[in-house]
Amino acid sequence: MMNEFNFDKAMQRLNVISEELANDTIEMDTALKLFEEGLELSAQCQKKLNDYETKVNQLVKKHQGGNE
Incomplete structure (x- = not known):
């Protein structure tokens, strides 16, 4: 099923x-x-925002860890 959630x-x-x-x-x-x-x-948008926040935090941690 190609019914992927689109935040926008x-x-x-x-x-x-x-x-x-x-x-x-x-x-x-x-x-x-x-x-x-x-x-x-x-509710779906809130879940997606939480997912985005998690991803951003992971990217920041990865970036910070790579520069130490």
Whole structure:
């Protein structure tokens, strides 16, 4: 399955969801579905950010260790 998570696309989708939820004419069922999707995307983005942070820390440690 080629459904790899794309951080930038997820953030764009979160922006769209946020704009749609700000619309006070949105139906409650639709709002609830969008809210749920937003929570899931937010959790995935947070995990990806944690992965990025880990990778950056590993690279910094590697770089610092190589210069000693």
